[in-house]
Amino acid sequence: xxxxxxxxxxxxxxxxxxxxxxxxxxxxxxxxxxxxxxxxxxxxxxxxxxxxxxxxxxxxxxxxxxxxxxxxxxxxxxxxxxxxxxxxxxxxxxxxxxxxxxxxxxxxxxxxxxxxxxxxxxxxxxxxxxxxx
Amino acid sequence: xxxxxxxxxxxxxxxxxxxxxxxxxxxxxxxxxxxxxxxxxxxxxxxxxxxxxxxxxxxxxxxxxxxxxxxxxxxxxxxxxxxxxxxxxxxxxxxxxxxxxxxxxxxxxxxxxxxxxxxxxxxx
Ligand code: HEM
Numbered sequence: 001x002x003x004x005x006x007x008x009x010x011x012x013x014x015x016x017x018x019x020x021x022x023x024x025x026x027x028x029x030x031x032x033x034x035x036x037x038x039x040x041x042x043x044x045x046x047x048x049x050x051x052x053x054x055x056x057x058x059x060x061x062x063x064x065x066x067x068x069x070x071x072x073x074x075x076x077x078x079x080x081x082x083x084x085x086x087x088x089x090x091x092x093x094x095x096x097x098x099x100x101x102x103x104x105x106x107x108x109x110x111x112x113x114x115x116x117x118x119x120x121x122x123x124x125x126x127x128x129x130x131x132x133x
Numbered sequence: 134x135x136x137x138x139x140x141x142x143x144x145x146x147x148x149x150x151x152x153x154x155x156x157x158x159x160x161x162x163x164x165x166x167x168x169x170x171x172x173x174x175x176x177x178x179x180x181x182x183x184x185x186x187x188x189x190x191x192x193x194x195x196x197x198x199x200x201x202x203x204x205x206x207x208x209x210x211x212x213x214x215x216x217x218x219x220x221x222x223x224x225x226x227x228x229x230x231x232x233x234x235x236x237x238x239x240x241x242x243x244x245x246x247x248x249x250x251x252x253x254x255x256x257x
Contacts, residue, residue, distance in 0.1 A: 038210050042239075045203060045246055053253045055180075056187060062180040089165060092158050099155065130173075 030091055030113040037088035044081035051078070069131070079131045086123035091116050143209045150209050157202035164199040188257045196254035204247040211239045 024032075054061040068074040094116040098104055103112040144150045171186070172178065186192055219232035 035214060039214060042207050042211060042242070045207070049246065049250055049253065053249070055183060056253060056257055059180040062183065085165065089162055093162065096155060096158060 025110070026117070027109050027113045030094070030116055034088060034091040034095070037084045037091070040084040041081075041088055044084050047077055047081045075131050079128050082127040082131070083124045086127055087120045090120040090123060143205060143212065153205055154209050157206035160198050160202040161206065164195055167195070184257060187254070193254065193257075197251070200247065200250040200254060203250070204243050207246075208240070208243050211243075212236065215239070 051065055054065045056062070069078065094112050098109070098112065103109060144153050175182070187196065215232055215235050219228050219235060221228045224231065
């Protein structure tokens with residue numbers, strides 16, 4: 001094989017962008033998870049609307065929602081939806097704070113990302129406590 | 134020279150999309166914090182109390198604003214995600230019809246959510 005007049009002998013040519021070895025900064029994780037949680041939330045809206053609809057339609061369906069929240073499957077779906085909302089909201093508020101010009105330096109951005117991850121983790125755990133306990 | 138308009142985005146320009154995305158985020162955050170706080174402080178909530186909360190005019194306004202915000206925010210957000218990943222550069226020539234398919238699906242689901250949600254919060 002010949003590229004730019006140079007014969008490439010080595011079959012195992014180096015890969016330009018080997019995503020397996022790239023270490024992403026913490027800010028990238030916060031931002032990609034924000035995206036993922038946004039897409040998950042789009043599906044979770046159906047869950048929230050179902051709960052809202054049933055809870056307001058009649059006394060029976062209101063009690064049915066309360067009962068359903070007692071079953072493990074239902075609890076998991078609701079916790080997962082709340083977790084997506086919790087993460088997305090915390091990371092979203094961080095985004096809005098940065099839009100106002102706060103924490104835009106490299107260090108500030110990394111600190112903000114760490115705070116967002118910790119706060120989101122606490123919110124997700126508390127949502128679990130709320131649903132299960 | 135007029136501003137470059139984009140028939141495919143939600144607002145008339147990237148800037149209005151950006152602003153709408155932020156304004157709707159604030160509305161949804163207010164709603165979420167309020168409702169979570171209300172549910173936490175009323176653990177023995179019953180049906181009549183829940184209905185009377187949601188039929189209060191202030192709550193109706195918040196409900197309607199939130200429901201509309203969800204639709205606008207999801208539309209703009211998913212549009213950005215689709216135009217970032219379902220591209221010819223990443224997926225080849227089939228990306229364009231695929232992206233249009235997903236965009237139409239996203240718009241359909243968003244409108245169904247919107248009508249369903251308005252029906253719930255308006256009917257009380
Ligand atoms: C609860 C309050 C919410 C807040 C504070 C919030 C905040 C934000 C912000 C600030 C952005 C802009 C990110 C950017 O420009 O890169 C965003 C993007 C997005 N949001 Fe939300 N959001 C909320 C709720 C929701 C809901 C309910 C959904 C789903 C229906 C959703 C779906 C999305 C999606 C898909 C994106 C695009 C992500 C991206 O471009 O990376 N968000 N959100």
